[in-house]
Amino acid sequence: MRITCPLCGDRDRREFYYKGAAVALDRPEPDAGAEAWDEYVFLRDNPAGETRDLWYHADGCGAWLEVRRDTVTHAVLEARLAAEAAR
Amino acid sequence: MAELVAKSPCDGVLPLEIGSVAAREEDLGVITALLPYRAQGAALSERLKAAHGMAFPSPNRATGKAGARAIWAGREQALLLGPAPDPGLADHAALSDQSDAWTAVRLEGEAAEAVLARLVPVDLRGSVFKRGHTVRSQVAHMAGSVTRVGERAFLILVFRSMAATLVHDLKTAMEAVAARG
Ligand SMILES: [Zn+2]
Numbered sequence: 001m002r003i004t005c006p007l008c009g010d011r012d013r014r015e016f017y018y019k020g021a022a023v024a025l026d027r028p029e030p031d032a033g034a035e036a037w038d039e040y041v042f043l044r045d046n047p048a049g050e051t052r053d054l055w056y057h058a059d060g061c062g063a064w065l066e067v068r069r070d071t072v073t074h075a076v077l078e079a080r081l082a083a084e085a086a087r
Numbered sequence: 088m089a090e091l092v093a094k095s096p097c098d099g100v101l102p103l104e105i106g107s108v109a110a111r112e113e114d115l116g117v118i119t120a121l122l123p124y125r126a127q128g129a130a131l132s133e134r135l136k137a138a139h140g141m142a143f144p145s146p147n148r149a150t151g152k153a154g155a156r157a158i159w160a161g162r163e164q165a166l167l168l169g170p171a172p173d174p175g176l177a178d179h180a181a182l183s184d185q186s187d188a189w190t191a192v193r194l195e196g197e198a199a200e201a202v203l204a205r206l207v208p209v210d211l212r213g214s215v216f217k218r219g220h221t222v223r224s225q226v227a228h229m230a231g232s233v234t235r236v237g238e239r240a241f242l243i244l245v246f247r248s249m250a251a252t253l254v255h256d257l258k259t260a261m262e263a264v265a266a267r268g
Contacts, residue, residue, distance in 0.1 A: 007146045008223065
């Protein structure tokens with residue numbers, strides 16, 4: 001598996017640390033209510049298909065990336081800086 | 088008062104010469120991490136040019152030359168190698184002295200590329216990785232930095248605590264490459 005880091009280029013999976021679903025990029029407002037926060041903290045989708053994850057380029061540039069990939073085909077579709085994805 | 092004697096990271100384990108490849112420790116002088124403040128990248132680069140003669144390197148690149156070099160070291164980070172940093176740089180970036188934090192090894196020789204091919208999961212062949220190119224990647228299992236500084240020469244940086252491990256991994260790879268003849 002390879003991920004194309006927007007800064008470093010095409011790199012082997014071993015350079016990256018996997019965090020999980022990219023929910024941290026969509027944190028609810030503090031006053032969003034219990035339901036929104038319950039979903040943010042506890043509920044996760046388990047898609048057969050396209051998913052958005054956070055990966056950390058630990059042994060590379062040190063950037064957090066938002067990676068779109070397909071859990072069925074294992075294709076990595078896109079990677080961009082989490083800092084940009086969160087804007 | 089105790090007499091404290093400074094030792095370099097690779098004291099006692101380098102130099103090493105196996106086959107066509109030599110590994111020796113580099114004394115880079117002062118090492119300073121440059122971390123530009125938001126939207127200060129261009130101003131920092133100008134200041135760096137005026138003070139030390141090189142631009143702030145873009146990703147995967149190194150600027151300057153032996154004795155005063157800047158190598159890209161990660162997202163919005165570079166390492167200034169050599170001169171003590173001009174105080175004016177601090178107007179545009181956070182500076183951190185990392186002189187004692189890194190192990191620096193120069194790997195040089197005909198088969199240096201073949202040695203690194205066993206250690207670094209990035210294509211470092213001369214056709215794609217030219218002088219002035221650098222990568223942050225793994226060296227064996229360690230986070231490190233590799234820069235091409237010559238036709239057959241590379242500058243390898245890993246954290247200081249990893250010095251003996253780096254030399255061990257280099258030696259193993261150099262022996263394996265030399266054994267192939
Ligand atoms: Zn990267």
